[in-house]
Amino acid sequence: MENHYRRMRKRFGWLMDEDGEPTGGVWNLDRENRATHSSWRRAGAPRPATPLREEPDAITRDVIEMVEREFPDHPGRAANFWLPVDRAGALRWRRSFIDERLPTFGLYEDMMAEGEPHLFHSVLSPLLNLGLLTPRECVEAAIDAYRRGAAPLNSVEGYVRQVIGWREFINGVYWFRGPEYKELNSLGATRPLPAWFRTAETPMNCLHHVLRQNLELGWNHHIQRLMVLGNFLLIAGISPQAALRWYHEMYVDGYDWVMAANVLGMSLYADGGYMATKPYAATSSYIRRMSDYCRGCRFDPAQKTGPAACPYNYLYWRFIDEHAERFARNPRMRTVVNAWLARSEANKEPVRESARAFLGEHVPV
Ligand SMILES: Cc1cc2nc3c(=O)[nH]c(=O)nc-3n(C[C@H](O)[C@H](O)[C@H](O)COP(=O)(O)OP(=O)(O)OC[C@H]3O[C@@H](n4cnc5c(N)ncnc54)[C@H](O)[C@@H]3O)c2cc1C
Ligand code: SF4
Known part of the structure; x- marks a missing residue:
């Protein structure tokens, strides 16, 4: 992805100086784009001024009525x-993103907050994927904002990388690998998707909020998709094909080409590491740092095992336990695998028991 991204920057001369160096001297400013939930609060919890909602026109209202009549049982x-x-x-939405949200897009890109579904994200993916906007015009509008001094480089570079880097790379993986990519299941995950993924009825507060937002809007931002939903599906051992079907059904920006590599490759490691150098598996600490979901949760993110402990904690270690042999060979996973292997059996057993009990109750086979 990084090589592809740099080639695209050079090819189009986007955010490139005359001497052929990247503007600002570095290719990637992600280290400036990791503000946590508490730093957002300390900054006075800024939010976009204009709510993102279009008034439906007459045709849209007709279609809404028809869909509600014909498909009343659908989620x-x-x-x-x-x-x-x-x-x-x-075009109105593109303008509102560039003028109102792009300046702070980078800083709060990975942050999640209850009651704040889109924060400073562009929410342009459905319009790009439908062809109502082109990637080029969005990227050029963002770069123009940087040139005018209306948006900082960390936001603009971050946005440009998402579009010409990640979006195009994902498209390339789909066409390069072909239809059999969707059948991959390198970790042998076979659990069915729990029914509550279609109702949001779960005591896990992070999942409850993210799933409810998905039911209301048909859309979640990237970190919700990757670190709350995808992370859970990965460490709970849900079948990648069942997960792919669910994402397909539930998202307004869901197309085969963009779902396949994101769900199977980036999120679920079903391609055995073709796309991602390590699985996006994490304990509760990431969600705790980047959101306020844990505050209103029945589970305790600080507890590791037992009925009150956050399920992400023991499911993560269960995942490492199950795939220790495979990941011991991965340089980015070796340390964590060795930490698990160094534990005594008496220390490992409560993790396994907590995971068994949780999966039996909440993710039945
Ligand atoms: C499990 C999973 C499933 C996903 N499914 C989809 C999908 O069905 N359709 C879809 O368009 N995106 C998908 N994504 C990528 C990304 O989450 C969405 O593009 C993004 O959340 C859309 O919101 P936004 O327009 O506000 O994006 P912003 O955060 O504003 O990002 C800017 C733009 O970058 C592009 N982009 C960023 N990351 C990706 C990526 N990984 N793949 C493709 N485009 C990217 C999008 O066009 C997006 O509009 C998925 C990601 C994950 C982890
Ligand atoms: S405690 Fe665990 S389940 Fe609850 S919100 Fe936090 S991460 Fe999610």
Whole structure:
């Protein structure tokens, strides 16, 4: 991805200085883009001024009625439909992103907060994927904002990398690997998707909020998709094909080309590391640092095992236990595998027992 991204920057001359060096002297400013939930609070909890919701036109209202009539049992509610449906609306949304959210996009890119579904994200993926906007015009508008001094480099570089880096790379993986990619399951994960993924009824507060937002909007931002949903699906051992089907059904920006590599490759390591150098598996510490979900949760993120402990904690170590042999050969995972192997059996057993009890109750086979 990094090589591809640099080639694209050079090819189009985007954020490049005349001497051929990247603007700002580095290719990637991600280290400036990791503000936590508490730093957001300390900054006075800034949020976008304009709520993101389009008034539906007459055709959209007709379609909403038809969908509600014909598919009353489907998850979500068509009446919540909130997106633009034509070029004029798409341009309005692009403008509102560039003017109001891009300046702070980078800083709070990975942050999550209850009641703040999109924060400073562009929410342009459905419009890009439908062809109502082109990637080039979005990238050029962002770079123009940087040139005018209306947005800082960390935000603009971060946005440009998402679009010409990640989006194009994901597209390339899909076409390069072909249809059999969707059948991959390198970790042999076979659990069915729990029914509560379609109702949001779970005592895990992070998942409850992210799933409820998905039911309301058909959209989540990247970190919600990767570190809350994908992380859980990975460490709970859910079948990648069941997960892919769910993502397909539930997202307004879901297309085969963009779902396959994101869900199977980036999120679930089903391709055995073709896309990601290590699995995106994590304990509760990431969610705790980057969100306020843990505050309202029945589970305790500080506890490692037992009925009150956060399930991400013991499911993570169960995942390492199950795949220790495979990941011992991965240089980015070796330390964590060795830490697990160094534990005594008496220390490992409560982890296994907590995971067995949780999965039996909440993720039945
Ligand atoms: C498990 C999983 C499933 C996903 N499924 C989809 C999907 O069905 N459709 C989809 O468009 N994106 C998908 N993504 C990528 C990303 O999460 C969304 O593009 C993004 O959240 C859309 O919101 P946004 O437009 O506000 O993005 P922003 O945060 O504003 O990012 C800017 C743009 O970068 C592009 N982008 C960033 N990362 C990716 C990526 N990994 N793949 C493709 N484009 C990217 C998008 O076009 C996005 O609009 C998925 C990611 C994960 C981890
Ligand atoms: S304690 Fe665990 S389950 Fe609860 S919100 Fe935090 S990370 Fe999610």
